[in-house]
Amino acid sequence: MITRMSSLFLRTLREDPADAEVPSHRLLVRAGYVRRVAPGGFSWLPLGLRVLRNIERVVREEMDAMGAQEIQFPALLPREPYETTGRWTEYGPNIFRLKDRKGADYLLGPTHEELFALTVKGEYSSYKDFPVVLYQVQTKYRDEARPRAGILRGREFLMKDSYSFDLDDAGLDNSYRRHRDTYIRIFDRLGLKYVIVSAMSGAMGGSASEEFLAEAETGEDTFVRSTGSDYAANVEAVVTPAPEAQPIEGRPEAQVHHTPGTPTIATLVDFLNGANLGRTFTAADTLKNVLVKVREPGAAEATLLAVGVPGDREVDMKRLEAAVHPADVSLLEESDFAANPFLVKGYIGPGALAANGVRYLVDPRVVTGTAWVTGADKADHHVVDLVCGRDFTPDGTIEAAEVREGDAAPDGTGTLVTARGIEIGHIFQLGRKFTNAFGVDALGQDGKPIRITMGSYGIGVSRLVAVVAEQYCDQLGLVWPRAIAPADVHMVIAGKDETVRAGGERLATELDAAGVRVMLDDRTASPGVKFADAELIGVPTILVVGRGLANGVVEVKDRATGERVEIPVDKVVEHLTELVRD
RNA sequence: CGGGGUAUGGCGCAGUUUGGUAGCGCACCCGCUUUGGGAGCGGGGGGCCGCCGGUUCAAAUCCGGCUACCCCGACCA
Numbered sequence: 001m002i003t004r005m006s007s008l009f010l011r012t013l014r015e016d017p018a019d020a021e022v023p024s025h026r027l028l029v030r031a032g033y034v035r036r037v038a039p040g041g042f043s044w045l046p047l048g049l050r051v052l053r054n055i056e057r058v059v060r061e062e063m064d065a066m067g068a069q070e071i072q073f074p075a076l077l078p079r080e081p082y083e084t085t086g087r088w089t090e091y092g093p094n095i096f097r098l099k100d101r102k103g104a105d106y107l108l109g110p111t112h113e114e115l116f117a118l119t120v121k122g123e124y125s126s127y128k129d130f131p132v133v134l135y136q137v138q139t140k141y142r143d144e145a146r147p148r149a150g151i152l153r154g155r156e157f158l159m160k161d162s163y164s165f166d167l168d169d170a171g172l173d174n175s176y177r178r179h180r181d182t183y184i185r186i187f188d189r190l191g192l193k194y195v196i197v198s199a200m201s202g203a204m205g206g207s208a209s210e211e212f213l214a215e216a217e218t219g220e221d222t223f224v225r226s227t228g229s230d231y232a233a234n235v236e237a238v239v240t241p242a243p244e245a246q247p248i249e250g251r252p253e254a255q256v257h258h259t260p261g262t263p264t265i266a267t268l269v270d271f272l273n274g275a276n277l278g279r280t281f282t283a284a285d286t287l288k289n290v291l292v293k294v295r296e297p298g299a300a301e302a303t304l305l306a307v308g309v310p311g312d313r314e315v316d317m318k319r320l321e322a323a324v325h326p327a328d329v330s331l332l333e334e335s336d337f338a339a340n341p342f343l344v345k346g347y348i349g350p351g352a353l354a355a356n357g358v359r360y361l362v363d364p365r366v367v368t369g370t371a372w373v374t375g376a377d378k379a380d381h382h383v384v385d386l387v388c389g390r391d392f393t394p395d396g397t398i399e400a401a402e403v404r405e406g407d408a409a410p411d412g413t414g415t416l417v418t419a420r421g422i423e424i425g426h427i428f429q430l431g432r433k434f435t436n437a438f439g440v441d442a443l444g445q446d447g448k449p450i451r452i453t454m455g456s457y458g459i460g461v462s463r464l465v466a467v468v469a470e471q472y473c474d475q476l477g478l479v480w481p482r483a484i485a486p487a488d489v490h491m492v493i494a495g496k497d498e499t500v501r502a503g504g505e506r507l508a509t510e511l512d513a514a515g516v517r518v519m520l521d522d523r524t525a526s527p528g529v530k531f532a533d534a535e536l537i538g539v540p541t542i543l544v545v546g547r548g549l550a551n552g553v554v555e556v557k558d559r560a561t562g563e564r565v566e567i568p569v570d571k572v573v574e575h576l577t578e579l580v581r582d
Numbered sequence: 583c584g585g586g587g588u589a590u591g592g593c594g595c596a597g598u599u600u601g602g603u604a605g606c607g608c609a610c611c612c613g614c615u616u617u618g619g620g621a622g623c624g625g626g627g628g629g630c631c632g633c634c635g636g637u638u639c640a641a642a643u644c645c646g647g648c649u650a651c652c653c654c655g656a657c658c659a
Contacts, residue, residue: 145656
């Protein structure tokens with residue numbers, strides 16, 4: 001195919017759009033790939049649509065290769081199935097709802113688990129039909145509170161979502177594994193730098209959910225990686241290595257000290273170090289007990305939960321929430337302290353918690369035999385050398401302490417460093433939540449119904465355009481990987497000389513005949529404009545046909561490396577055909 | 583929802599303090615020249631200055647109200 005820039009629906013911008021911050025947004029707008037229509041809503045212009053379609057093609061090829069079958073649901077959906085699963089309410093303000101002329105409720109699909117489950121229920125009913133994997137590439141709608149960063153987070157976006165249906169857990173594991181392998185192939189073909197992180201804490205089951213995060217400074221997700229291995233995880237999923245339990249014998253007795261004016265860890269440590277106790281204390285020697293209220297879904301009342309973490313660390317609310325999911329967490333208010341007088345603010349200790357039946361979960365570093373400085377449940381008093389397993393016994397451990405750079409990696413290979421990423425894929429063993437809601441069964445060999453188990457798997461297709469742009473760009477513009485580039489070769493005709501123009505045209509025709517996708521800059525603009533646009537647009541190979549033609553050579557420039565070589569005209573088709581094939 | 587900012591031609595901006603017939607660059611159209619790194623000269627088209635109301639002889643500019651958008655945070659996967 002030859003794309004003539006003289007008639008291509010394209011206008012590049014010399015300046016950055018004022019409202020674009022992140023590189024992908026800036027460049028995709030400047031290079032004329034997308035235009036903003038509404039907050040979180042973009043139109044795809046010819047070049048952008050090509051890249052989007054190319055990414056779709058890669059996704060479809062790999063999904064088809066794993067045996068998934070493509071179907072397509074409407075984006076406009078009736079309320080009822082979402083009412084059945086409770087998500088009409090659960091989604092809150094995050095879905096677009098609308099009414100038809102009769103007043104019936106509809107929504108614009110944010111995701112389609114309900115429809116897939118219902119469709120399988122409607123068509124299949126024998127164990128012989130399973131397993132089956134269905135997918136669609138569909139426009140999704142979410143009423144994001146704050147769309148941002150161009151097409152990285154929009155309110156309308158293109159997503160590939162697939163769903164597996166299996167008879168048993170082993171089948172689900174297998175479907176999950178196959179999706180994981182397929183996703184790796186897709187993201188590798190797109191040339192992305194990414195990590196696979198566990199999306200849930202260990203307590204909820206290891207491989208039940210993983211996220212694919214593309215590395216990008218502009219990413220919204222923080223994850224950690226090990227300096228010594230491939231280990232990577234969401235901060236919420238980091239498992240703290242527990243130290244060995246220590247012998248209790250020989251530990252000094254616990255002693256209560258009068259520690260006036262020490263409601264914070266810093267003031268306490270200062271006080272202890274000035275109290276002639278014969279040793280030096282640090283914040284890590286103290287045990288900070290933070291009280292929260294936890295409300296289980298559907299429960300009317302919240303219950304108290306005490307979380308004990310080493311005093312040198314904050315409680316990370318996101319980690320705490322992930323650890324108690326699906327329950328809600330909230331901080332205590334003054335009225336809660338008033339209602340529970342045994343909670344002495346700033347001086348809460350394990351003693352009062354146990355005496356009053358408050359569930360007490362501690363950081364995994366708090367193991368049997370470790371000694372702590374903590375609250376004595378009395379204003380201005382702390383207890384020193386309170387030994388875990390002797391003087392107090394927690395109800396269990398919880399991953400709630402903040403994760404910091406330099407912490408030991410859970411796999412013991414090195415230390416953790418933090419990085420930022422953009423979620424590009426998510427694979428998830430859903431289990432029977434939706435099949436239970438709709439009663440999706442298959443009749444087994446023995447004539448008894450088998451409840452089907454589901455997996456759900458998503459790829460943000462439109463987001464990938466921006467993610468690739470984010471990872472492949474430089475000062476001058478975009479630099480597309482060949483697999484998804486809008487063309488293979490961007491030919492700049494430099495000069496108005498009629499023989500140069502004719503030579504370029506002839507070459508373009510030959511390249512086209514050889515199966516090379518050519519973007520032909522046949523505009524009358526000056527050479528500087530054409531070179532700048534070629535670099536901005538980011539086709540992987542730039543071919544300059546100009547003054548060299550008189551000597552029988554043209555120039556081939558690699559957009560990524562900037563490297564340029566002169567090639568004899570009669571060799572250029574062969575040369576470029578090889579390049580494209582690689 | 584909290585904090586900050588912005589709103590003037592397709593894009594990027596000045597003009598608002600101190601009210602007086604809306605301007606610059608890019609892009610676009612015409613002519614001549616130019617053609618290997620965002621050309622030059624000349625001529626031209628295009629704007630209810632976000633919206634509503636007020637003050638005034640006169641409002642982009644002053645006053646009141648509203649709305650939209652951007653950024654940070656909260657929220658969201």
